[in-house]
Amino acid sequence: MDAYRTEEEQVEAIKRWWSENGKGVIAAVVIGVLGSVGWQSWQDRQVSQAEAASGIYQELLALSAQELSSDADKVRLDELTATLTEDYAGTGYARLGQLLQVSAWVSQGRAEEALTALQALESSVADDVAMYPIVKLRRARLQASLGDTEQALQALTSLETSAVAAAVWQAKADIYIVQEQYSLAAEALSLALVADENGDLRSDLETKLAFVNARRDSNVSPVASGE
Template sequence: MAALDLQEQEQLDTIKAWWKDNGNKVLGAVLIVVVAMGGWRGWQYYQNKQAAEAATLYAEFVKQMESNDAKRINDAAAAVMDKYASTAYASRAALLAAQVNENTKDVARAKTQLQWTLDHAGEATQKDVARLRLAAILLDEKAYDAAMKLLNAVHPDSFNGLYADLKGDVLSAQGKTDEARTAYKLAYEKTDAKSMYRNLIQMKLDALGAAK
């Protein structure tokens, strides 16, 4: 039994190391898809003059995103956020700029942009994405209680898998193995069977080993 426990611990350490290096990138990629889909719908809904102007400024932000220049991206995002804070384009720009800042290790700026989205976004989906990204950062900072507070917020059923998975990460980091296992199982059940993300959840479940 001792040998089995050692094997499980080694597997768990391997998964934790991999997830520490890649987990946020995987989750970030999933959430960017959600934001992008919302952006496509947003173009159809805003027809008034202010929205048209916001869309034009957002298009400039998208252009700057392609430059991979963090300063230019942040400046363009700030322009949309400052001038058209009430539109969906502003919170969308904040979310995408935050992802760039996370990738470049400017975590403080990313947190500010994510919190701005929580405070200003009119679309529930954008708030949910911001909440998940901010919780992931807080997890990295070992601010477990603050992360869990965000993850306990009311959210639509379509986000159940993502919320439960991140809860599992927080609980696992705290050494609460049984609770983490329960969270991962829920995440697995709530994630589309065809999604590659489901395989990652299974990996984390396997790493925890069977319940004692």
């Protein structure tokens, strides 16, 4: 569950996009629907909402980066997430906050709760082309860690052509490695390297590929190899 660099970059890209373009998108929609009537008041309200949500998210981000050793910190993290979800659902920060909460829950050993939360979030972002593959990938990884590899592999297979394809193939390889299916793992890692166009995961992928190739070769008997 620790190979999330590509996913985290996707999440940060969404955050940056919202910060840079969210107000413009809101403006375009409102101008088309309402024209100029009450525009300034509406815009001020939306900007105020976005700024308040951003402040809460930044506090949540800082808190989630800590070890959360105290019960007070854990409660505060859940409170901040609830505030974003309930009061600022339309700002874009609510879903990012839920992802942070899920990661914190996994670290706290609350994996089953985290899985339930991810499944609910996955349903709610079904129409979000940027968030959906990230949430589904995380859900699949968590399911695999809990032993439900069949459902995890099904979810991952549906994401093989998504924007997070490299991480998807790596996740499949991780499952195959645990199952000692080294040929399948090697194939998945090779496909991950092809999908990793920016080279973000290349070092990890190459290390894992060398490992699975060695394990696969050591399992080939002289008779099977024709020696």
